[in-house]
Amino acid sequence: MIAPSPPLPSLPSKLSIGSEIIHDLSPLLHSLFFETEINFGGEGGVYAELLPNRDLETLGRGRVAGVEDGTTWPQPYLGSDHAEEPFSPQELGQHRSATLDPHEPAPMITDYRPWSALFGARLWVDNATAPFPANPHSLRVAGGPGAGVANPGYWGIAVQPGSAFNLSLYARTGAAGVAVRLRAVLRSVSGGTVLAEAEVRPAPSDPSSLAARPGWARYTATLRASPHQAGSARRASAARRSGIGGARASGARGGGASANARFELLIDVGGAASFWLDAVSLIPADAVGGLFRRDAFERLQATRPGFVRAPGGNYLEGTGMRTRWDWKATLGPPAARAGHYNSAWGYWVTDGLGLFELLTLCELLHSTCQMSIYTGYSMGRRYVPVAQSETFAQDAVDMLDFANAAPASSPWAAVRERMGHAAPFGLSRVEVGNEERDMSGEGYPAHYELITRRLWAAYPSLHIVASGRWGPPIEGSPCLTGQRCDLWDDHYYRPPDVMAAMGGEYDRYNRSLPKVYVGEFAANGGAKRSLRAALAEAIFMIGFERNADVVVASSFAPLCNNVRGTQWAYNLVNLNSSRLFVLPSYHVQTLLSSALGAHTLPATLPPPYAQGVKAFSRRRGLSSSKPPQPRLTTAPPASRWIATASMDARARLVNLKLVNYAPNARPVDVAWSGERAFARVLNATVLTAASAEAQNNLSMPDAVAPAALDPPPALGPTGLSIAMPPWSLVVVTVALGDQ
Secondary structure, eight states: OOOOOOOOOOOOEEEEEOOOOOOBOOTTSBOEEOOSSSTTOTBTTTBOOOOTTTTSOOTTOBOOTTOOSSOOOOOOOOOOSSOOBOOOHHHHSSSSOSSOOTTOOOOOTTOOTTOEEETTOEEEEESSOOSBTTBOOEEEEEOSTTOEEEEOTTTOEEEOTTOEEEEEEEEEESSTTOOOOEEEEEEETTTOOEEEEEEEEEOOOOTTSOOOOTTOEEEEEEEEOOSSOOTHHHHHHHHHHHTOOHHHHOOOOOOSOEEEEEEEEEEOTTSOSEEEEEEEEEEETTOBTTTBOHHHHHHHHHTOOSOEEESOSHHHHTTSTTTSOOGGGGOSOGGGOOOEEETTTTEEEOOOSOHHHHHHHHHHTTOOEEEEEOOSOOTTBOOOOGGGOHHHHHHHHHHHHHHHSOTTTOHHHHHHHHTTOOSOOOOOEEEEOSSOOOOSTTSHHHHHHHHHHHHHHHOTTOEEEEEOOSSSOOTTOGGGTTOOOSEEEEEEEOOHHHHTTOTTTTTTOOTTSOEEEEEEEEOOGGGOOBHHHHHHHHHHHHHHHHTTTTEEEEOOSOOEEETTSOSSSOOSEEEOSSOEEEOHHHHHHHHHHHTOOSEEOOEEOOSSOGGGOOEESSOOOOOOSOOOOOOOOSSOOOOEEEEEEEEETTTTEEEEEEEEESSSOEEEEEEEOOSSOEEEEEEEEEEOOSSTTOBOOSSSTTSSOOEEOSSOOEEETTEEEEEEOSSEEEEEEEEEOOO
16 A cells, blocks of 8 residues: 655745735726637527527538537638638628638538438428528428427437426428427437427417518427426327327336437327428527526626627638628527528537627626627638728627617617617627737738727727737737727737746736737646646736736636537536536636725735746836747746735725645735734635646536635734645635724
């Protein structure tokens, strides 16, 4: 038997906190970046729609959600080092050219996956009839009573006892006077148990709803699972009503929760033997705002984001006019939206999660949006010539009108009102472009000038973020050549040990340069979603607070991931059809956000410290505008730690945030020089685990989770003592006494 290793010697440390206010802390410092479609994290993730290919327009393009057939999926297109291919006149001459974009596959008219036939039904895609012109394809179903179609959901549909689901679909028959009679069923895949079922009925007449083409009608149903599933009896009853034979009526007994149910539509007795189907939507009744998966939404809400940047990212750019995010094509009833191929990440999206829904998400989060604006640049392409880019500037102004104008003053605001939101959304922030690389005269600077000139003429108080430092040279950037730049957007993806050395990254920042939004960052080198990586990010983020005069906002990236559709392995929130887990990095975000404070205070710590941060005061050095470069090393880092302090003067609270990036325990003596003494510790929370490599997953979602610090901090006459465990983030809130 091998004896356990003795504990490493502790590293006693000191931290001095002064009461002088150094910088105001931006309430936007901890925000979110929601690249809306990556990893099926939008459709298949936060967006509550349960049925992939609901519009029958996927047609086999890219990865098909819900399908696991051993296919080798195409790698997502992440762009090239040099934008080379120009746009053709045909691409620029119409709203959506018939010419496929680069990396956009051709549709396959015979592919209706993940829909499948049930009990002898025959299926085929029909492009001769559909309820709405924007979606020209529908699914024709032929069969007798009990036959029908199934959809597996986004790799399963979770059904909990007592849960309810709202179904909407459009259907038609080929013969006059023959009714569409269908039953909707949620059936356990593992045992065939019916978990919920309902008769599908014509929807009530609504003059304000979008009219479908003649012959098509909307149908609805509510499927409600019993609080105590009756298993085989319910299944047998459903089988008798739908005409399914005895062998098909048998199945496993029992019920309860199922993480892998499938959705079925079955022809009921007396129904048409042939019908067409389109725009099939199934949404949980408890979806937040009728739009967002509740558990995922609540995780986003708990971060208390300053704003939400959306929709991208590479998703914004696509590889051309057909595959970029066109916000105008995402408006109106979801059933009538055209959808588009997401060439950045290799799968079809219905555009159900469009501009209106993203603005609604921000509103429900009690936050605001920072919407991204297309500049005329798509991945692997040259910029659209400036002389032909006026439409993108007009689109930007129209987006602000849609979000903010009075309905009587703007046709786009009138669209917003018709969609159910007469009041303005109050959009006050946008970002022009994403990771822009061409800083020549006809590249990003010219397009930025065109778009911002139009925006500020219409909305003078609008906050506009420019593409910043993310890798390529930025000489010629509009932020360096005299154009107005409210902020620019820096991006960092580094290995953990490299990011752990970046607590002082902005100590040396040239204060004459624009203020900074760190719009994408993660210690994702090696893709280990560990406590170590989270603590490296915490060191970097504490550096933001210590440099709050220049860093005013930040957001981890990416945000959401369906674990069955992962394309980027390191994401803050990870889910399947029934459960989710968050990275240790998520807990870093929430802990730092919850103890932000209003002002930074002087914090002095001797070495070994993170990236040479000794004293935190008003004095700052200077640096060039060169983009940040990774400092790669194979050697293990020295033991690092960093701390910061902030105050909420009105509440008389001091927040301390300390990171110990070391395998040693670290007892810290905190000296406080303020006139009001520390009176009592209100909260002391630690994020740690037995190993720096500890990770969360679906089976162990709380392997790394915040807990009360034990032992709690000990108050003394001039400060307090904090016992930091190895590999830990500690957040302490202290109340000040009377003067």
